[in-house]
Amino acid sequence: MNADGPQLRDIHLPPDPSWWPPAPGWWVLALLVVVLVLWAGRWFLRSVRRRRWHRRVLAEFDQAVAAHAAADNGAELAARVSAVLRRAGRLLDTRSAALQGEAWLRFLDDRMRGSEFCSGVGRVLLDAPYRSRADIDAPALIALSRRWLQHALGEVDVHA
Template sequence: MKADGPELRDIHLPADPSWWPPAPGWWVLLGIVLVLVAVALILRRKWQRRRRWRVRVMSELDSIAAHQQRETDPVRVVAEVSQLLRRASRLLDTAAPSLHGEAWLRFLDGPLEGTDFSDGIGRVLLEGPYRRDLEMDTDALLALARRWLQRVVAERSEHV
């Protein structure tokens, strides 16, 4: 013993904590981030699928219009537009493609909130594909089909 008093020793600090395993809060944060990334990937995939479908439908309508510009064949235009509208109508109602006559035209009028199909140029969809010769304004029918498709795609995008 020293005359001044007992000998003091330095304080020994514990070792620095290891970075592994992380604290429970970090595991929770990792889980939340993984769930958010998964949800973002699912939503992006749905968006891309809708976008590809929209582009494919509109390009098919553009193809019909381009063919009409090269060869004037109103019967073919009416038949192709009718088929395209029937395929696209499944987005709104799976039973829609099986509708016939006035019920089909009323169904087509629904999204446009008018009577362009049942009382206008769209009436040609009933008998036009089955005639040999047809005199009609194909540009007006193509414009009406484009409006309908854009409205249906927009409505469907809101509900999905």
């Protein structure tokens, strides 16, 4: 070739692409990851609150049972059990706080799809809490109330 001619230079490659700003697909992926992390965090916090509330309600119920075992007062047991059921019922349906008498018992039965409160051992919740002494079937009331709480706590969704 001609030594006097133009000098050719080697091929120059363009610079490597920069990592910033990312391509649109990476932005979409980042947004999805953020949304997923926020959703998982919210779900986790709700489940922690729900479990904590369940433990609190069951602990309060167990305290009522323990107090009955120590004092053997049926009226006091009925009053404490009724209070625990009312607090749990208020979380299920805020209108339950205003229910009284047969309507309250029907609310309890509707949640379990039974009739043990209206026509069974749970009927003592109508008047036993207001007596000074009451002769009740305490083990049956405790078992029924515990079953209701476990059933009701399964459907509670605590929003906070």
